[in-house]
Amino acid sequence: NSIWVSTDHDEIETVAKQFGAKVHRRSPEVSKDSTTSLEAIQEFLHKHPEADIIGNIQATSPCLHPDDLKEVAKMIQNKGYDSVFSVVRRHLFRWSEIKEGNEVTTLQGGLDPKRRPRRQDWDGELYENGSFYFATKDLIKKGYLQGEKVMYYEMRAEHSVDIDVDIDWPIAEQRVLRYGYFGNTEKKQIKKVKLLVCIIDGCLTDGRICLSEDQKEIICYDVRDAIGISLLKKRDIQVLLISERNCSKTISATKLDCEVEVSVTNKLQVVEDCLKKMNLSWKEVAYIGNEESDVDCLKTAGISCVPADACAAAKTSASYICKSNGGHGAIREFAEHLLLLMDKVNSEEKRK
Template identity: 45%
Template sequence: MNGVILQPKMRKDKRHFAAVIPARGGSKGIRLKNIKLLCGQPLLSWVLRAIIDSNEFDSIWVSTENADIARVAAEWGAQVHHRSPEAAQDNTLAVDTMTEFAEHHPEVDILAMIQCTSPLLHPWMLHEPVKMIREHKYDSVFAVSRRHLFRWKEIQKPGELTVPENLNPSYRPNRQAWPGELYENGQFYMFTRELLDKRLFQGGKVSYYELPEASSVDIDTDLDWSIVEQRVTKFGYFGLEKKKNVKLVVFDVDGVITDDEIHISDKGEEFCSYHRSDLEGIKLLKKAGIEVRLLTENSNAPSVRLISEKIECMLEIGVKNKVELLTKWVEELNLDWQQVTYMGNDETDIPAMRKSGLGAAPADAQTETRYAARFIATNRGGRGAVRQFCDYILRLSEK
């Protein structure tokens, strides 16, 4: 992900539109929350990936006072605004953080403040709001979600009675019969510099953009973390949007389908193990009409041959140049690289992962390999990682 280069669209609106992610290092609830690993990747990376892939902004920034957060931000393709200690206190307001950024960047005309702790951001969620500002000349647009909750007045003192605030108790509508209410979900606020100069995020010609309730999550505590991790695995943005036409899925066997451990029997025979659900996942891909192929660097792999025969997949052994082999397969099947996905676990897999439309890795892959991956399973290699990736590919291919 290093060295990301923005290639902005040709636009009639020449105003400089900057995306800014506030990412303070002093989180009290979860230490260094903004770079804690979520599904194998720093929390910050999830929103950065979506922002970069949206190709909507002239510059992308992370505002932080923390050196570790700054390093991760740069590794994932963002520029770093080194905020002052005064703008990084527990009681610092978001408007103060954005004002300080704007003061140091007079070239910026429009700002999008995007929340790092809402990792279920997708590129498509940014397209229309940006268009509303650039083309329809809104001064501010912010994210909302719809909620179906009945509100009651809070009791302030003993003996006081509560009253309903948004319902008639004699008629409690079903969810289908009530449109619900719109709430700010905090995922993003877009606004002009003129509004910010008035210390406002919303004003002038103002509107909202409604996001799905499932994507409206915010990590604040450890409990939130476990819930969001489950949602990211199912709904997160891994580099491909829905309904992509995946035609070829390639797995490096060692450490992906097998657990990368060598077991020795009493007779001195070597063997490895795999997870039954992983092979079932591969069978589901094949049933959906997706070609699955295996490769291994190992030139003497009898157990791997048995696995390939069991699931009836093509296997190439003794592979030294994985990109070269993938290129041969892509040409043979007359595919576009965006139709190819690759799952590996070692640094030798990184070129193939980056060349394919979607690179993936198990949870226990090498650190550099996980950084190169777009999809990272929460399970280990040989322990269900392949099945998680298969399920994700099948969701991508849903019509």
């Protein structure tokens, strides 16, 4: 009935509370590198005996889907299981290493090499994927996360991602983009995006001001970002560029074919005026900003984004944080993210 983050770290506690989670402050005794998950959960139960069932969700499994957690909760609540854990089916032929003195031999595990099947004709084997472990309070008090009336829950392969070593990071990032859960509300909003609002200084540019010999400002932007804007416009998404400074409209307007507003003191009002003209709502807006003055717009837009080098207040208000800095491909990255999500939502609706 409640979501807790167990931590001994101040920054993690702050972020957890910002997203609505409760925080269990771990003691030094269960915050060591050698501490097991079971020990941390047992300490939690000691301080919160009102919890009857614990779902231990591993932070290293970023593609976990809430539907899976709901089904597992039902298995324990309605079917009487004492523990349920996540597995994934693998079609890999397993071999064991046998050491006898200096000699090393191998032994096939579970299959006869003389009757080796095609992998696609074989049911495969179940492996723990580490996504979650659900157990009753009574079982955990006995010192187990698995046991007594125990059952597995088989997750889909595309949702079964575990970050263990460095190479798992890029794989996980691509899986999250393609298969990650973004919420039903956000899916509906993504499908309706009709306008991208982009801040010029710090998003389209890197924030630096270049002056010519005659003291005229020169705006420099990344060709990748120009392509990103072009990709959005091809999907009938209009683009509005905004600057708080009194910079020139000419170069951005003529080269990127976008509406431009400069000398803006109230970004929220400017966007609302634009929405009235276009007969759109905030849910149909994708917004990319980088400063405290963007926070209201970032929170109000249907989907929002900040470059990697945005200020802290903007980062905590956005739904997506780019890996790229402002002026160095952040808009292209956000455009690709938007289009990928839109394609994903459309394909899911077709399947239905």
